[in-house]
Amino acid sequence: MASLKKRYVLIAILFILIIVTIYGIYRPLPEGVSYESESYYVENVDFLYDLTYLDLEEDVLQMEQQIFSAIEDAIVEAEEFIIFDMFLYNDFYDPELDFPPLSQHMTDVLIEKKETNPEVEMLVLSDEINTTYGSHRSQHFEQLKDAGIDVVVVDVTKLRDSNPLYSGIWRTFIQWFGQSGNGWLPNAFSPEAPDVTLRSYLKLFNVKANHRKVVATERTAIVSSANPHDASAHHSNIAFQVNGPIIDELVYTEHAASEFSNGPTLTNAEALPVEEGDVEVRVLTEGRIYERTLEMIDETVSGEELWIGMFYLSDRDIINSLIDAANRGAQIRLVLDPNENAFGQEKVGLPNRPVAAELLEEAPIEVRWYDTIGEQFHPKLIARVSEDHTTVIGGSANFTSRNLRDYNLETNVWVEAPNGHSFSQDISSYFETIWANEEGHFTVPYEEYRDETTWLTRFLYRLQKLTGLTTY
Template sequence: MFWTLISVLLLIYIATMIYHTYKSLPEGIAYQSDVYKVHEIKFYHDLTYKKGDKTVHELKIFDRINEIIMDADKFIVLDMFLFNGYYEPEQSFPPISENLANTIIKKKQENPAIKVVFISDEVNTGYRSYQSKLLSELEGNGVEVVYTDLERLRDSTPLYSGVWRMFFQWFGQKGEGWIRNPFASTAPDMTARSYLKLLNVKANHRKVVATDKTALITSGNPHDASAYHGNVAFEFGGPIIQEIINAEQAVVNMSEPGIDLPDYDREKGKNSGQYQIQYYTEGKTHKQIVEAINETNEGDEILLGMFYIADRSVINPLIKAAERGVDVKMVLDPNKNAFGNKKAGLPNIPVAEELLEDSKVKIEVRWYNTGMEQYHTKMMYIKDEEEATIIAGSANYTKRNLEAFNLESDLQIKGRPDSELMREVEQYFHRIWNNKGGTYTVDYEKNKTKLTPLQRGVYTIQKFLRMTTY
């Protein structure tokens, strides 16, 4: 009887893992828009760097987001992952989360008729251990707040999530927290049940703002401890805004049905201009990244700025591109810190070593010279003689981010290499690669770290078992 019970539980466990790893996604998730044309796209970046002995912070993205909110007339839709002001007491950061909340509230008070919907992740409530102060304030001022139902998504850590779904999910998360919050000691404590949910490592990782006038896609979070991170953003207008709203409606429908997002007035924006633009979410981004790399030829250029790179389905095409004569340059975060906590350099340090070895050093890597901040950018720029392509947004180049486990938002832009936007993005890369006007990056050798056999073993086992946070 005992072994029969064990066998039945094992079969249920295996079936649970398989189903929730490969199950169909809710309708509208993994969205791909039509191709649109726009005349103008604006590029913004945040950078922290050294200029002599001085640390310089160039922070532009959330200043612009606040302006976008104040300029809106009819509606504002935001989808943001991290949205809180928690960090260690000995640290100090700009209050970008509170500033954003105050801007939204001010706009709502000035224009009570404007429809505002804020979609976010349960990470901001400690996975339902406590209320989000900022999101509660927004709700109290007439903003419709949607917490993403992460359980509807596929499981990226099936060995753990299979156990969680069988035995722990039924108990909920609410209660009196008693476990230290892993994100910051100043954040409220979490319940054990919430902590167990956190270990599924799932997220609505999107960073999107859309209004009746404009839209912006970014890699940055309105999170105080992330304020000094290196990030990028792109702003654009036109009918593609409706596509973004469609993708956000899918998240609302799977999380809190009954909230209808507003429609964009397509008559306000023309589908014409010098840039081709297309919007992707989740696994659709993956396909476009691989295709863009595979289409490069000898003499073309790939410039990559990335927080995490680990997925072999992207790494292998990059190596092959370098082998056929494409100039591949990467600026990577060394993955040495996360909000003041030291990290082991995973995954970028071992992956960078593999990239150099497998490409016979044809791929060039420089590390962003991070301090307490991260180089949080996720952007690829590809150029040939006639066309340049940008793919940027929220998705890191990892299995979790690219293969429809997390919710992600990315933009593909095509245009002539000599167009204003393409020149700006290329100049951005060359500036940090060549340390123009400051120290942004350091040589590969600076962070070259041979993993010990134990570290290498742990890294390999983690990858195989998919028990990672990246």
């Protein structure tokens, strides 16, 4: 009889585990997630970028940085509200390396704004990676709170599970014990960061994030690929600055993330109107980024150009669509990060090197690598140049399943402008400059970082994709 009871108990536990796992895969998304706004027509969208490269004439490293200067200006000029949503927002890194204190600087800028203009409503959103998944407090978040600024660590457990084989177990048996407490394990992000509880590492293995990088005020908004993270300060990144009522759409998506995380919303978050123009712009988040990106690639025809600048490229549907487009006659050029370095740690080239090798084997696609020098080529950007218009999608989302299929929170913008417009020309100039090494040394041929991975590494890449045990 006792044996029969144990069997029933095991069956019941297995049944619950299966139900939790299936629900985690298909769970309804919170309201406001996987969102696409209506189209807005504006006079201009400013394309911003950070570039780290070698000046060949003077043989010195150059850093052109526009993004956080524009963000700082937006904060200073705000009069009604500020929303600041950033994924990596910390100063964790190997102490043997040296980086500018970007995270503290942005914290100081926000606090100074609050002290100078206390009537300005301010909301900061971020990810639990900055508290090492609940093991400790963030010094930056605490400073912001002490200054009277609302801070929300977004509850990404409300999103779908990208690693259901593990997440079903975590949700059923582990999550109830929390993550806080006296940490005793070394912090993987920095030996100087606070120690971590085992329960926090167990939560980390769910591998999901609030990966957005958005700043919005009543005057302007910036959607970017850049983080206020010290060790990311030298990365090459891109951003888009927009004005007018489309800011209200960005506010809606940010309020949605705050609300399902039991955080506040701003009471006076309404953008100033602007005159209409001939540049069409939309807000895309999560799975809508994926749908519009596939649509863009699939609609590209012979004679048109596709440019891609990307940190991670691994989503199978995106890869297959690129191969099909190239075989239809579209000219496709990719500038990829070689995935050689991550904050001072050597990497083995996953996922970009085996993906690039596959693309070149299957279609007439051109690939160049950004020649990084310890930093990362971190944009997430695709541009289609047709006969009359340039269409662009860019922001926080890498072309990976984790970034595109409703597992992370992501924000991109979709922009279409006539080819003669300054926005289109800025996009073309950016890609042409780094592709042809105009005015500096930016990229190297495919052969420089040709895929030299072994069958074991390629198998690992496929296994990671299959199981979800990867950041891409």
